Amino acid sequence: MMESEFEDNIWTEKHRPATFKDLAYNQKYTKAIKRLINSQDFPHLLLYGPPGAGKRTFTRCILNEIFVLYSNYHIELSPTNNDSHDRIMVNNMIKETAESQPLKREKTKGKDFKIVVIHDLNLLSRSAQAGLRRTMEKYMSECRIIFQCESLSRVIDPLKSRCALVRVPAPTYDTVAERMKDIAKMENLSISTKTIDMIARRSKRNMRKAIMLLQIYSVNFTSISDIGKALSLGYEQIISEILKDLISEQSATRVKVIRNKFYQLISKGISTECIFVNLIRFLMQSDSLDSNVRYEITKLACEYDFRSKLGARSIFHLEGFICQAMVVIKKSKIQSGYGV
Amino acid sequence: MKGGLNKYFAGKTKSSTNKGDKKEAKLKSPIKPSTPKKKKKVEEKKESGSTPRSKAGDKKSSRASNKSQDGKKSQKSTPRKTKVEFTPKSPASNKEDSASRPRTRKRLKRNTQDEDIDLVNVKASNKGETSADYFDKFAHKEGKLKKKATPKKATPKKSTPKKATPKKSGLDKKPTPQRRSRRNKRVDSDEDYREDPEEAKELEDCISDSLDLENVISDSDQTEKVEEPISRKRKPAAVEEEKKRGKRLKFDEKKVSTKRLETKSPSKEASSRPTPSDPTPLEGVTFVFTGLFENISRERLEKFVIDLGGRVTSGVSGKTTYLITGYKLEDGREVNTSSKFRKAKEKGISTMTESELEDHLKRVLGNKHFTFEYYEDWTDPEFCKKRAEGTLDDKATVNPDSSAAAMTKNMLLTEKYKPITTKDLVGNKSEIKSLSEWLKEWDDVHVRGNKKKVPMSRGNYWANAPRLNARAALISGPPGVGKTSTARIISKELGFQVLEMNASDTRNKKAIESLVGELSSNKSMDYFIQGRDNSKRLTANLSKKSVIIMDEVDGCGGGDRGGIAALIKVIKVTRTPIICICNDRENRKLATLINHCFEAKFTRPKESQIIGRIRQIASAEGLKIDDKVIGLLINQSGSDIRQVITQLQIMLTTTKSLSFKDIKERISRTSKDKILMINNFQAANKLLNKNEFDDMSFKERMDMFFIDYDFVPLLVHENYLGAIDHGFQVGLNDLKRMANAASYISLGDTVNRRVRGNMEWTLLQDLGFTSSIAPCHYSEGQCHYPRFPQWLGKNSSTIKSRRLINELKKSMGHRAQCDRKTLLTEYLPLIFDEIYKHIEKDDIEEAIKVMDSLNISNDQFKDHVLSLLMDPKRKAKLDKIPTKAKTAFTRAYNATHKTSLKAKKKKKEGKDVEMDQFDPDRDEEEDISDDEDSEEIEYDIEEIKNKAKGKAKGKGKAKGKAKAKSKKK
Incomplete structure (x- = not known):
């Protein structure tokens, strides 16, 4: 096992459950899956669920159940965004994996197939997904595919119908908090329940994020004070700044300032969607605006997020949103009497 | 009689x-x-x-x-x-x-x-x-x-x-x-x-x-x-x-x-007794000049006016009688944007253009044939001397080189009537004059070391002052105004041998450097051809000076990597004048070159200037043509003389005389499209300026978009905010206009995606309206000169970031089981914190252990992790670490990772060689990436310094430049 060479430093990896036994939650599903796998044959799987729900962990457990962990009999693919050659890549990969002979057959616990894991299925282009249909059927005898994705919306129906769909729901707050407590214990980190609770809330039931934040907390802070601010990640800070800018002043000059901040985010590879989602999240948290105004802005955000999906240059849509939102805010300011 | x-x-x-x-x-x-x-x-x-x-x-x-x-x-x-x-x-x-x-x-x-x-x-x-x-x-x-x-x-x-x-x-x-x-x-x-x-x-x-x-x-x-x-x-x-x-x-x-x-x-x-008129006809008249003049340089014009008894002051005041405006300002803006012009308007002082002044002087001097062009000639001592010696070549403004009359019959008119002397060149008189002065005095300045004093006029930045003492000249201007001809003719007239390199030659670093050898010995090809005859060689060729003309320097690209950098190097030491020619002065590749050149900015000659020449040619060819017709032709071709002559030739094939009516019909068939004469920046400028926008019909606006349907929308997006900008007092209506513009731009992008993604090119009209015309309609603003779209640079850094994340993901593999976004937003800060925690405590071994466990190399930490990090606080932390600690860390890392270092060193060496050449292209790349990049470079430098002292020089320079540039911004 490659792991033995180095110790994992990232807690999410270090404390990732390896077997179904260790899997703390979703007991109901695990049992069903376990049964399925242990039967002689099992279908292609499509795991879906929100980020941090445990899809990867789930996959890992499955693999571990079938093979020994980190086997030669499975291969993991994660397609890149906007890759125009993904169709060829995925098909060839599956073909080659399926056609080559496993080196040590006896390790597969009698299962005569290999497994291809494809992460982020929703990022696969339509043509690649379509290409998979035939491949999946053709090499059914030699290999199984486990797909993972956050949402099924971009997955074409034929693929869905060829797989057993498994929804992996996000863990509850309690589960998250409990797991964090366990990890803190394992890492000898003294942490108050209050802090844990806070981190759990911040993580939005995202297990991975929760553990990440816990580790960041452990590295940077020994005291609890000021934890909310310190924990916020770089991009979140910039987005909240943008929101502040937007609310405090409405002018072309200000739009230019905001444009630069958007560029900062975009040039680092933050997606438009992520920006919109966070903007609205922060907007809903802030109480400086009237709820009607907030809803109007949210409506705009939806519209421009949609447009950004249709278009290609995210800055155009972000800016369109900002300008429209400025009008809305200005109007409400004038109505309430403190406008210019 | x-x-x-x-x-x-x-x-x-x-x-x-x-x-x-x-x-x-x-x-x-x-x-x-x-x-x-x-x-x-x-x-x-x-x-x-x-x-x-x-x-x-x-x-x-x-x-x-x-x-x-x-x-x-x-x-x-x-x-x-x-x-x-x-x-x-x-x-x-x-x-x-x-x-x-x-x-x-x-x-x-x-x-x-x-x-x-x-x-x-x-x-x-x-x-x-x-x-x-x-x-x-x-x-x-x-x-x-x-x-x-x-x-x-x-x-x-x-x-x-x-x-x-x-x-x-x-x-x-x-x-x-x-x-x-x-x-x-x-x-x-x-x-x-x-x-x-x-x-x-x-x-x-x-x-x-x-x-x-x-x-x-x-x-x-x-x-x-x-x-x-x-x-x-x-x-x-x-x-x-x-x-x-x-x-x-x-x-x-x-x-x-x-x-x-x-x-x-x-x-x-x-x-030589002059006119019967008053010797000081302009006595009591006060002039103020603004801008650049076409037929006479401003200094000479001022002197001339003073000679005639007029007063010249630098600022507009109540005493000013006339404000004389040039065709444009020194910095390229319209004349009517100058402060003098505004002042004059306020005070009700009458303004005159160059030609109006000329007319005025004609009246005052009682000489209806007075022109500035002339005056220039007669006040030029060189000219007078020649005249006195009788060596003045005052024949032929049209080709005297027609000894083989039979041959010329089927020649291209553009060849046949190509200019032979400076007199033949149309327009840009003052630029040509200053250029030829520069060339004439080159030897004096650079060989004998008599540096010229650079005139400083008020309000002129040091950077804008003419670099009279430069070893090279740069002629810039639109195509067809005679830049290359000027360079050749001037050289010829001043007795220089011309060596020419243009875009068809390879102009990479090596080729240009090989020129240096030729330059230092200062011989031209003739030397070798006629060199067999000893006596000839001694008399004729050794004394012959030469000049190098680098045509189309802005076309240096692709295969000519390092060409411009090498050219600059050559310019610094050359013993031979070099004249560079380019179309686009604003080209970023030329930014460094410009600093080493004496500049001559050519503009399109005015209609009136071209008419005379075309008339001559037409009549020489036996074509009867009306001035009005010529004017039409000139307008249609956007003042491109070559184009007009070509059209003449086409007409000659069928007819011997042309009326206005005929030509109208013809022109629709043969003319060069007017819109082809405008570049994409000018097009965007026209759209973004309310006045010009209003002047255009809808079709014309659409034409502006079609000049470059890739680039104009980007320019509009980059600049519409600047055009709208209304300071602090913002009304709701202003905001609404802005929002409408932004909304249309966003809509335009969706159309754009559709056009390109689905090849639905019929939607191009829609794209034009939504992405360019509608936003400009709402912005109703002013725009001096459109800024280069940031989007292009930002987009490439987005792509770079994406690549870095992918690389990082690849090397980390199962150590970070997550998608890319999570890796970027959550893992990276954590990774940084983990590593930093140890470096801070000076626990280098532990830090290296962490990096190894994540399979992140030292390079990756610097290149990938640091440049992807968004949190300014974390970066600030890294700056606090003393350089000593950093170097110690690097040394320790290198000691434990010898094998990987070797490969890296090889790579680095290769890189350094490249960097030493001070490559502007590389510079650009760095410029495009974010400000954070400069920090990354900084960190890099320390490492390189320790690895191989002195090798960091190139990078240091690059960094300095990058910083300077970001400051400029």
């Missing part, structure tokens, strides 16, 4: 602009024919007018006698016959005739007794065929002679029967004002002594006539000008002969006139 007189008069006036003549000018009063002074003046004129004719007659007769072996005795007298005959025949100048004829006779008598054959007889028998034959035979020579000696002749001749074919009539043409004046001047000095009181009265009569006839003359003038160029195509042999004759003639005259000259030496001064 009167035309001639008048012209001559004008010519004289022109000469008055000579500085030395100022005092004499006082003696003369403004043009009032009746005043005695005037009379005297006109007498002079008259005299001089007649003399050349006799001169010509002399020539003719001598020529005829030389040719007496022809056996045709009757012809002996013919030349004179024709000569004399022309004058009386002119219907417009009967009166004058009576005055000039006797005088002529007198002159002839005075000059050469035996030549004075019975003039009356000759006149009577003149109509015979012989004279016509003779004329045919010696048409060329005569034309020349007349041109040289008798400016007056031209008009009367027009009416002679000999003007049967257009070609012949062309020979009779009148000299251009320019040439005329020079000639007149020469003639002047010879003839002042011939003042004859007897004739004064007769002349007086004529004068009033001639003035009356001015209109008529100017009309005929025009038609004649059209025919001008033919005569220039004299055969070389004829020219030679003429020269000989000219010499003899001079000699003859001298013989006759020496005596008088000696006694009346002061008359020489009087000869």
Whole structure:
């Protein structure tokens, strides 16, 4: 096992459950899956669920159940965004994996197939997904595919119908908090329940994020004070700044300032969607605006997020949103009497 | 005849602009024919007018006698016959005739007794065929002679029967004002002594006539000008002969006139006596100048005005009489945006353009042929010297190089009439002048080390001051204005040998550096070709200077990596002047080059400037064409001379004359599209400026978009906010307009995606409206010059970030089981914190352990993790770590990762070599990436320094530059 060479430093990896036994939650599903796998044959799987729900962990457990962990009999693919050659890549990969002979057959616990894991299925282009249909059927005898994705919306129906769909729901707050407590214990980190609770809330039931934040907390802070601010990640800070800018002043000059901040985010590879989602999240948290105004802005955000999906240059849509939102805010300011 | 007189008069006036003549000018009063002074003046004129004719007659007769072996005795007298005959025949100048004829006779008598054959007889028998034959035979020579000696002749001749074919009539043409004046001047000095009181009265009569006839003359003038160029195509042999004759003639005259000259030496001064007008006609008038001028440099113009008694001040005040505006400001903005212009408008001070001033001066000086172009010539000492030596090449504005007449018939007109001398170049006079001065003084400045003082005018940044002492020049301007021609001609005229490199040559670093060898020895190819002959080599070629012309430097790209950097290196040490030529001065590749060059910015010449030249060519080709038509052609081609000439050639294939109506029809078929003359920045500018936007029809706006449907939307997006910008006081309506614009831009992007993604090019119209026209409609703003779209740079750094994340993901593999976004937003800060925690505690080993466990190399930590990190606080933390700790860390890391280091070192070395060349391309890359990148580089430097001291130099430079650039921003 490659792991033995180095110790994992990232807690999410270090404390990732390896077997179904260790899997703390979703007991109901695990049992069903376990049964399925242990039967002689099992279908292609499509795991879906929100980020941090445990899809990867789930996959890992499955693999571990079938093979020994980190086997030669499975291969993991994660397609890149906007890759125009993904169709060829995925098909060839599956073909080659399926056609080559496993080196040590006896390790597969009698299962005569290999497994291809494809992460982020929703990022696969339509043509690649379509290409998979035939491949999946053709090499059914030699290999199984486990797909993972956050949402099924971009997955074409034929693929869905060829797989057993498994929804992996996000863990509850309690589960998250409990797991964090366990990890803190394992890492000898003294942490108050209050802090844990806070981190759990911040993580939005995202297990991975929760553990990440816990580790960041452990590295940077020994005291609890000021934890909310310190924990916020770089991009979140910039987005909240943008929101502040937007609310405090409405002018072309200000739009230019905001444009630069958007560029900062975009040039680092933050997606438009992520920006919109966070903007609205922060907007809903802030109480400086009237709820009607907030809803109007949210409506705009939806519209421009949609447009950004249709278009290609995210800055155009972000800016369109900002300008429209400025009008809305200005109007409400004038109505309430403190406008210019 | 009167035309001639008048012209001559004008010519004289022109000469008055000579500085030395100022005092004499006082003696003369403004043009009032009746005043005695005037009379005297006109007498002079008259005299001089007649003399050349006799001169010509002399020539003719001598020529005829030389040719007496022809056996045709009757012809002996013919030349004179024709000569004399022309004058009386002119219907417009009967009166004058009576005055000039006797005088002529007198002159002839005075000059050469035996030549004075019975003039009356000759006149009577003149109509015979012989004279016509003779004329045919010696048409060329005569034309020349007349041109040289008798400016007056031209008009009367027009009416002679000999003007049967257009070609012949062309020979009779009148000299251009320019040439005329020079000639007149020469003639002047010879003839002042011939003042004859007897004739004064007769002349007086004529004068009033001639003035009356001015209109008529100017009309005929025009038609004649059209025919001008033919005569220039004299055969070389004829020219030679003429020269000989000219010499003899001079000699003859001298013989006759020496005596008088000696006694009346002061008359020489009087000869250059200027206009009858007030010497300081501009006294009490205060001028302020703004911007750049076309036909005359600003300094000279100011001096000129001062010479005429005017005052020149630098700022507009209540005392200012006129504000003179150039065609553009020094920084390229419109003239009416200057503060002086605004002030003048406020104070109600009248403004004049260059041409209006010219007209004004024409009036003031009483000289309707005054032009600035001229004035430049006459105040140029070099020119005067040449003129005095008689070496002035005052023939041929149109191609004199037509020895092989048969060949030229099928030549391209653009080749046939390509400019040969600086005089042939149309427009950009002041730029050409300064450029040739720069080249002329190059040796002085760089070889002898007499650095020129750089003039600093007020409000000029140091960076904008002309780099007179640069070793290279950079000519920039739109295509077809004659940049390359200028460079070649100037070099040729100043006796330089031209080595030319253009886009078709490889111009990478190596090729340019190999030039240096040639440069240092300063020899041109001729040296090697003719080098066999020792004596020749010594005399001719060793002394020959050369100049390198680098054409299309902005086209250096792709394969010419490092070309510009190498060029700059060469410029720094060159012993040979280098002239670089480019179209787009704003090109970022040239940014560094510009700092090492003396700049000449060429603009498109004005319509009026081009018309003259086109008219000449058209008439030389026998194409009758109206000025209005030429104007139309010029407008259609966007002032591209080459284009207009090409169109002429197309027309020539079918017709010999063109009316306005014809051409309208034709133009729709042949013209170069107007919109092709605008670049994408100008197009965006037009859209973004409310005034220009409103002036355009919807179709024209659409055309602007179609100039570059990729780039214009980007430009609009980049600049619409700047155009809208309304400071702090913002009303709801302003915001609404902005929101509408932004909304349309966003919509436009969705259309764009559709167009490109699905190849639905029919949607391009929709794209144009949504992405460019609608936003501009709502923005209603002002835009000086559109900024380069940031989006392009940002987009490439987005792509870079994406690549970095992928690489990181690849190398981390299962150690980070998450998608890319999570890796970026959650793992990276954590990874940084983990590693930093140990570095901070100086626990290097532990830090390296962490990195190894994550499979992140030292390089990756710096390149990937740091550049992807978004949190400024974390970065600030890293800065706090002392350099010592950093280097210690690097050393320790390298010690434990020897194998990977070796490979890296190899890579780095390769990189360093590249960097040392100071590559502007590389610079650009760094510029595009974010500010954070510079920090990354900084960190890098420390590492490199320790690895190989001194090697970091290149990077240091690059970093410095990157920083400087971000500061500029």
